[in-house]
Amino acid sequence: ELPASPPLPYMLASAFALSCAYVLPSPLPAPPASRAAAVRMEAGVPVATPMMPGQKTWMPKAEDRAMAAKKWYVVDAEGLRLGRMSSEIAKLLLGKHKPEFTPGADVGDCVVVINAEKCIVTGNKAKDKLYRRHSGRP
Numbered sequence: 001e002l003p004a005s006p007p008l009p010y011m012l013a014s015a016f017a018l019s020c021a022y023v024l025p026s027p028l029p030a031p032p033a034s035r036a037a038a039v040r041m042e043a044g045v046p047v048a049t050p051m052m053p054g055q056k057t058w059m060p061k062a063e064d065r066a067m068a069a070k071k072w073y074v075v076d077a078e079g080l081r082l083g084r085m086s087s088e089i090a091k092l093l094l095g096k097h098k099p100e101f102t103p104g105a106d107v108g109d110c111v112v113v114i115n116a117e118k119c120i121v122t123g124n125k126a127k128d129k130l131y132r133r134h135s136g137r138p
Contacts, residue, residue: 060105071109078115085119 095108
C-alpha cells in the first residue's frame with residue numbers, strides 16, 4: 001500500500017517556506033576579529049599611464065552640422081556611369097571628403113543631380129533591368 005500523502009495546505013506551506021529561504025537571505029556573518037595578514041603579491045609592472053590622458057572622442061559641434069556649413073554641389077549626370085556617379089555622390093552626402101567626418105553625425109553636404117535621365121548604364125541593363133526604389137520600411 002502507498003503511504004498517505006500529507007494534506008494539500010501542508011504541502012503548499014512547506015513549498016512556500018522553501019521558496020522564501022531563497023528569496024530572503026540570512027544576514028551576513030560578522031568578519032573575524034583578528035584577520036590574518038593580507039596575501040602579498042610579487043611586485044609586477046607598475047600601472048602604465050595612458051598615452052594621451054586628456055584626449056576624448058571628438059564630435060562635430062552644432063556649427064559643423066548646421067545648414068550654413070554645408071556646401072551645395074550640382075552634378076551633371078549626362079555621360080556619367082550610374083554606379084560610379086552614385087558612389088561619389090554618396091561620399092559627398094555622408095561627408096567622407098571632410099576632415100571632420102564622424103560616422104554618427106550629419107556632416108555631409110547637399111547634392112543636386114541634373115540630367116539624371118541621361119546617365120549611362122552599361123551592357124543590357126538599360127532594357128533588361130528594372131530600376132525601382134523602396135524606403136526599406138514594411
